[in-house]
Amino acid sequence: MYCCSIQDFHHALHNTHLFATLQPQYIEAVCRTTHFAECRAIVDCNDVLLHAPITTEAMALAERAYALLRGERGDRIGTFRILHNELNQRTSIIIEDLPDGITLDYAVLTMSQDRLLSGLSEFTKRLRHADISLNNLRKQNIIVDNHGHWHPIRLYYTTLGYGDDNEQLLALRSDIEQHAPKDNTLNEPLSAYRTEYTPLLEGRRRTTTAEGVGFMDEDGNMVIAPRYAWASDFDEGRAMVMTKDKRMGLIDTSGREVIKAQYEIVEYNAIDGNSWVRENDLWALFDYSGFQVTEWDDREMVDDDIML
Amino acid sequence: MYEQRITRAHRTAIVLVVDCSTSMQEMTTINNLVMPKAEAIAFASNYLIDELMALATRYDGLRDYYDIAIIGYSGDGVESLLPADGFNSIAHLATIAPEKRDFTFICKDVVDEDCSTTYAIRPWVDAKATGSTPMFEALAMVADLVEKWCNEPTNRQSFPPMVFNISDGEPTDGTIDELISIAERIKHTATKDGNTLLFNIHLGNNTAQHPVTFPCEYNYTSECPHQNMLFRMSSLLPEGLESALEEQRADHGPYRCVAFNASFGELMSILNIGSESVKRN
Numbered sequence A: 001m002y003c004c005s006i007q008d009f010h011h012a013l014h015n016t017h018l019f020a021t022l023q024p025q026y027i028e029a030v031c032r033t034t035h036f037a038e039c040r041a042i043v044d045c046n047d048v049l050l051h052a053p054i055t056t057e058a059m060a061l062a063e064r065a066y067a068l069l070r071g072e073r074g075d076r077i078g079t080f081r082i083l084h085n086e087l088n089q090r091t092s093i094i095i096e097d098l099p100d101g102i103t104l105d106y107a108v109l110t111m112s113q114d115r116l117l118s119g120l121s122e123f124t125k126r127l128r129h130a131d132i133s134l135n136n137l138r139k140q141n142i143i144v145d146n147h148g149h150w151h152p153i154r155l156y157y158t159t160l161g162y163g164d165d166n167e168q169l170l171a172l173r174s175d176i177e178q179h180a181p182k183d184n185t186l187n188e189p190l191s192a193y194r195t196e197y198t199p200l201l202e203g204r205r206r207t208t209t210a211e212g213v214g215f216m217d218e219d220g221n222m223v224i225a226p227r228y229a230w231a232s233d234f235d236e237g238r239a240m241v242m243t244k245d246k247r248m249g250l251i252d253t254s255g256r257e258v259i260k261a262q263y264e265i266v267e268y269n270a271i272d273g274n275s276w277v278r279e280n281d282l283w284a285l286f287d288y289s290g291f292q293v294t295e296w297d298d299r300e301m302v303d304d305d306i307m308l
Numbered sequence B: 001m002y003e004q005r006i007t008r009a010h011r012t013a014i015v016l017v018v019d020c021s022t023s024m025q026e027m028t029t030i031n032n033l034v035m036p037k038a039e040a041i042a043f044a045s046n047y048l049i050d051e052l053m054a055l056a057t058r059y060d061g062l063r064d065y066y067d068i069a070i071i072g073y074s075g076d077g078v079e080s081l082l083p084a085d086g087f088n089s090i091a092h093l094a095t096i097a098p099e100k101r102d103f104t105f106i107c108k109d110v111v112d113e114d115c116s117t118t119y120a121i122r123p124w125v126d127a128k129a130t131g132s133t134p135m136f137e138a139l140a141m142v143a144d145l146v147e148k149w150c151n152e153p154t155n156r157q158s159f160p161p162m163v164f165n166i167s168d169g170e171p172t173d174g175t176i177d178e179l180i181s182i183a184e185r186i187k188h189t190a191t192k193d194g195n196t197l198l199f200n201i202h203l204g205n206n207t208a209q210h211p212v213t214f215p216c217e218y219n220y221t222s223e224c225p226h227q228n229m230l231f232r233m234s235s236l237l238p239e240g241l242e243s244a245l246e247e248q249r250a251d252h253g254p255y256r257c258v259a260f261n262a263s264f265g266e267l268m269s270i271l272n273i274g275s276e277s278v279k280r281n
Helices: A006-014 A058-069 A072-077 A104-110 A113-130 A166-179 A299-307 B037-055 B090-095 B135-151 B176-188 B225-233 B239-246 B264-274
Strands: A036-043 A046-053 A081-087 A091-097 A142-144 A150-152 A204-208 A213-216 A222-228 A239-242 A248-251 A257-263 A265-268 A275-279 A282-286 B012-019 B027-030 B033-036 B066-074 B077-080 B101-107 B116-121 B162-167 B197-203 B258-262
Touching: A006 A036, A006 A046, A006 A081, A046 A058, A058 A072, A058 A081, A058 A091, A072 A113, A104 A113, A104 A142, A104 A166, A113 A142, A113 A150, A113 A166, A204 A222, A239 A257, A239 A265, A248 A265, A257 A265, A257 A275, A282 A299, B012 B037, B012 B135, B027 B037, B033 B037, B037 B066, B037 B090, B037 B101, B037 B116, B066 B090, B066 B135, B077 B135, B135 B162, B135 B176, B176 B197, B176 B225, B197 B225, B197 B264, B225 B258, B258 B264
Parallel strands: B012 B066, B012 B162, B162 B197, B197 B258
Antiparallel strands: A036 A046, A046 A091, A081 A091, A142 A150, A204 A213, A213 A222, A239 A248, A248 A257, A265 A275, A275 A282, B027 B033, B033 B101, B066 B077, B101 B116
């Protein structure tokens, strides 16, 4: 089965015509797991994880898991889709919907032991009834929703037969018992939060607080104030941001708005460093330094001007 | 160790591994001149080649002391930025030297064209800044290059190769373990005069972040995984080269051949200190 390089996947995310059907938006940085390159993105208004196989065994594992998780098992545990020959007409892509909630490593900090252990118990029952093992149970791979239900993600290592996850389930239980608060006072409602992955990228960790989204440095200092409603991860020194009144801009790693957050849309392309910017339904191209390099016009017209 | 003089019989090799990713479009300041980092790196590369060429020139003409490779890595992949893939001998480069070209740079905080300065530079390397940062792939190519160079019988007694990896960002194509592993492979290549020296130079963004150059092996601390990775990837500065640093600083070696948040001036200084030994011809 065909696999691709991380570079191929990264390139395609910025040149979406290389996909057969996908039109991912608001893509985040590409991460890597053992067999897949992974990227979080919005596809058809849904928050998803896209996985591209980077080893020859990857798709065989995913096909096996997919066969198991179709139908009733998928209803109990969750599932994903495989888009065959999606990338460059030969590499299949896995797409996995992300439920609302927070990953277990954050839930351990904000939810009570009782609630988390109850979620664990109910999740274990579901695994037993489905008679499967996920073989990938880590805190980063479990999303806990508003009701305390557990939703596993990165399901591509699933195998038939309950029991292979027992050791990891015990480790999760132990972790909850050691680290989660015993009382209920920190049982915060989760509706204000989205699933949050915060790898340290280019020296900045995207962080969601009650005030909004900002960025911390490697020492945990909030170096870009959490004043945005949304922000992408940094990619080649730039991150897209959106203010609470839905105006978009582009910032550098010091937080300076290279493109002021005052436009309807800013689409940054990390391949060439340029950004498409829309205002009053007209588009213009801005360069990496934030200088407007074309007049405002229909996007096709601007594109044609650049080609000329 | 690290004592061999550079002669025509004992040549040496210098490799610049240059980040050409999109973030190199970021503007930087050199001697009050504003230019994108990519142009600054091209300037440094071109300057280094010209300087080595001048150093190799004697009354009887140019002596073939150096093999030079400049490898660029970007969204377009990994490629030689000099005419030949791999190493180019300084003698060969002299035969194909491009004509000097004028490059005009704008002075800091001034947009008036009258305040620009023009330099005539031989454009060995063109500025480039596009796409991602495949540092692992580039270092894998460098490992093959220096391994082959060190295994050449004519190079066995030579001063070992020096590799300068210059980047402003984080690799997009390898894990920390993979990067450290490929750096170890480079550092394990050797001639009888010593192991290949690997310098890693992380360019800063003109922000308030404090630059760190040649940190002392015993005093260095950082919470940043990327900085720790670069630290571990880098060679220890050989004793023979420490003296130039110790004259300027209060601390003592051993020093790591690494710089964080370096300015362009610091980059030039590191290239100078690093290549001090290869100038002893």
